[in-house]
Amino acid sequence: MKAKACVLEEFGKPPAMREFDVVPLAAGEVRVRIAAACVCGSDVHISAGEDPRTPLPIILGHEGAGRVTELNGVVKDVFGRELREGDPVIWERGIFCKTCYYCASLKQPALCPNRRTYGISVGCAAPPHFQGTYAELIHLRAGTAFIKLREGDDFSVLAAASCSGATAAHTMEQARIRPGDSVMIIGPGPLGLFCAAFARASGAGRIIMVGKRYHGLRLELAQEIGADEILYSDEGSVQDRLALVKSWTNGLGANCVLDCAGRPSAMAEYLDAVAPYGSYILPGIAVPSGEWPVRPFESLARKNVRLQGVWVSDTGHLLSAVQLVQSGRFPFGKMITHKFHLHEAAAALQVMRDRSAIKAALTP
Numbered sequence: 001m002k003a004k005a006c007v008l009e010e011f012g013k014p015p016a017m018r019e020f021d022v023v024p025l026a027a028g029e030v031r032v033r034i035a036a037a038c039v040c041g042s043d044v045h046i047s048a049g050e051d052p053r054t055p056l057p058i059i060l061g062h063e064g065a066g067r068v069t070e071l072n073g074v075v076k077d078v079f080g081r082e083l084r085e086g087d088p089v090i091w092e093r094g095i096f097c098k099t100c101y102y103c104a105s106l107k108q109p110a111l112c113p114n115r116r117t118y119g120i121s122v123g124c125a126a127p128p129h130f131q132g133t134y135a136e137l138i139h140l141r142a143g144t145a146f147i148k149l150r151e152g153d154d155f156s157v158l159a160a161a162s163c164s165g166a167t168a169a170h171t172m173e174q175a176r177i178r179p180g181d182s183v184m185i186i187g188p189g190p191l192g193l194f195c196a197a198f199a200r201a202s203g204a205g206r207i208i209m210v211g212k213r214y215h216g217l218r219l220e221l222a223q224e225i226g227a228d229e230i231l232y233s234d235e236g237s238v239q240d241r242l243a244l245v246k247s248w249t250n251g252l253g254a255n256c257v258l259d260c261a262g263r264p265s266a267m268a269e270y271l272d273a274v275a276p277y278g279s280y281i282l283p284g285i286a287v288p289s290g291e292w293p294v295r296p297f298e299s300l301a302r303k304n305v306r307l308q309g310v311w312v313s314d315t316g317h318l319l320s321a322v323q324l325v326q327s328g329r330f331p332f333g334k335m336i337t338h339k340f341h342l343h344e345a346a347a348a349l350q351v352m353r354d355r356s357a358i359k360a361a362l363t364p
């Protein structure tokens with residue numbers, strides 16, 4: 001038996017449809033028919049060859065959800081529920097080694113140096129080939145963490161939640177937002193929107209979303225999710241914008257700034273928007289992106305400001321994101337602005353690249 005997948009063979013070139021043999025499952029492995037794969041901003045960087053982890057050729061896609069078609073042996077989800085053929089499932093996009101210092105001792109598996117990520121760090125040249133979500137099916141290795149979904153769950157929304165939603169959950173853990181804290185979010189993409197929802201759900205006070213005028217649709221959705229103020233980063237001077245933030249936060253600045261912009265210049269502009277004893281959290285930097293200057297005395301030391309990186313996520317974060325979506329409290333369905341067939345992956349990447357989409361989903 002053969003199945004189709006969308007393969008990146010050369011950086012900077014559109015991916016192409018290819019067929020591979022479907023190989024037998026080893027013990028503990030699960031085959032899932034992909035119901036929806038989402039196109040991540042990282043996939044745009046990966047396609048351009050900007051992610052140092054990427055081998056070629058590769059089946060792109062680390063965001064996906066679908067139905068179990070086959071299993072070898074007993075495989076359970078995080079709640080101990082046995083997976084069965086036909087079950088709707090989602091899975092952790094990274095496989096951790098569980099034995100290294102970061103996994104076993106520090107309990108920070110996102111930092112596992114042996115972490116392998118479907119669609120990012122595992123190529124498709126050798127069997128079992130199907131190691132990314134831009135495909136009809138995926139061959140999930142033993143050790144993959146699963147969450148059974150409910151019938152009726154939206155596969156596209158959950159696929160999106162499996163990456164940016166989970167990273168937003170990790171961001172919340174690092175941000176340690178207290179009830180009533182003002183939270184400023186830079187960048188109204190999927191990561192920023194999930195952060196806004198988590199901040200709202202965590203009891204944040206005023207939520208400020210930073211975006212550009214042309215982000216209209218994203219900013220409207222941010223407001224629907226719970227952002228109180230919109231700060232246009234393409235209007236006025238930096239000083240004007242900092243003054244606006246202070247005017248919305250009792251003259252203090254934001255207790256917490258979540259930088260989801262993914263560009264170094266955002267930090268240069270907004271580090272000083274943090275209130276004394278506040279934090280500046282960086283979940284948005286996914287590939288090496290250059291340098292920027294910081295004034296350590298004025299912006300950090302003198303104000304007791306905490307500067308905190310956030311790298312990807314682990315299974316607990318995925319579960320938080322799935323549960324936030326399943327709560328039905330937020331209109332995440334509106335985030336999926338574009339749907340394409342699997343063979344139109346190049347077009348899906350393009351609408352993510354030119355930012356006309358908030359999120360594009362691929363369905364086989």
Ligand SMILES: [Zn+2]
Binds near residue numbers: 040041062164
């Ligand atoms: Zn992603």
Ligand SMILES: [Zn+2]
Binds near residue numbers: 102
């Ligand atoms: Zn490890």
